[in-house]
Amino acid sequence: MERSKHPTPPDWVIHNSPPGQIERIEAWFGGHGYDPHRHDTYSIGRTLSGVQSFHYKGSLRHGMPGNTLVLHPDEVHDGMAGTESGFRYRMAYIDPALIQQVLGGEPLPFIGAGLSSDRRLYWASEPFVQAMDHPLDALEEQDAVFDLAMALRAVAGKPRGRKRLDYRATERAREFILAHLHTTITLEMLEHASGRERWSLSRDFRVLYGTSPYRFVTLRRLDQLRRLLLDGFSLVDAALAAGFHDQSHMTRHFTRCYGVPPSRWLERLLAQRTLAGLYKSRPPTLR
Template structure:
């Protein structure tokens, strides 16, 4: 940054609250951003300025303007500024189920290293890393999801050595989870709902959606928790309403997923003066 562009006083996160199927953020961090954590989505992003450094699969990576960040679902990573100038970036969190609607039951594409210079991915992710004040029309988002799924598959290449997957059974299990989040879901219940033997189902679920059935349940409850605290619920009330045993139980899972505790997550949104809004996973 030059002398006429002062550094932001504190870290901030701007979150798109437009109804849609893909969550999008823009953020600036002057130093440490996030502790090691895991999402169950693809994290597709672009560094706008500075150096975005992160540990990923036991190596330190450096995202620069012009790269496309592609973090695979459920891969451990953190985030920090690579220089004293800080970094600014945009990120879209893409539900693997949206990619599967295009691929129709193939193993999720894997981009090695978490970074890509491939122009196909850069172009296919362009829609999702536009400025937050650019609303995505429903058809625009759907077209972009198709392009992104095709680019991920093309750049990753065809996986080898996989057994046949039962995509429809895994889809039935996913639908059952979404409809029964406030119950104590078991593999036996998922086996009955899907018609697939439980261990085969558990394996297929991981390959198709990037995470285990248990992690999927937990993160959907965290989605509900985030929506509730953005609507003004207290942390303890939101935790109980979303199906956690207590606030401490929720906080452990929240920090593992987002790299910061919920109070810090809210503080970063407020730092940028963003009004509360709801987000719902579809």
């Protein structure tokens, strides 16, 4: 096959800056985007052009303009171009705790296909997939979270056969984790902090927040690690400061979460900031 005479433009990722409570990105990939990974957030997005292909729940899916991508917390997925033309998309990462503030302790709504053509989800997700130069103010963001939670619940339908959940106890455990990230956290400690038997708490945590207590701890440490890297810490120093045993331990978790190693993630972000003229200081050391 004769190669195109036009060179393929480089991949790029733009993050909302400054971010609100909700992280948003816009990206373009000409081929491979991300290795298999999983977040502990809802990933809500829109394909703007091309075909956005990804493996999800055992099948290869194809997102196209007009669909809404709805990836459930902690579900493994990857990302790649479905055609030689590449694809462009926007995505927002919604903390399940924000959805629970609206639902008040119901099981998280689950959209099994990872894609939806339902117009309720399309319009409810619209504020989150606006252009990156449109920041969401606090009230707009809160209204949009409410509308999204209602749309997710309506489209997913009511789950059947669930035992009673203790939302208040589970929220106490979540708050304890956030306040003690720099210590070794055990289920026994969460049991004491929440007043809920540990295995029931662990089950409720998964249903209400979409992930296990251990994964929740790990992802919050990765959040801190990303902030440290952007502040100029080296990979090894940031890993230790964020509570990981060493750099390799951190890198394994980072790649499983974000689909790229931390050095590649940082290179993309610094390239974005350089292009935008926002990164004035000396780039952090990668080693």
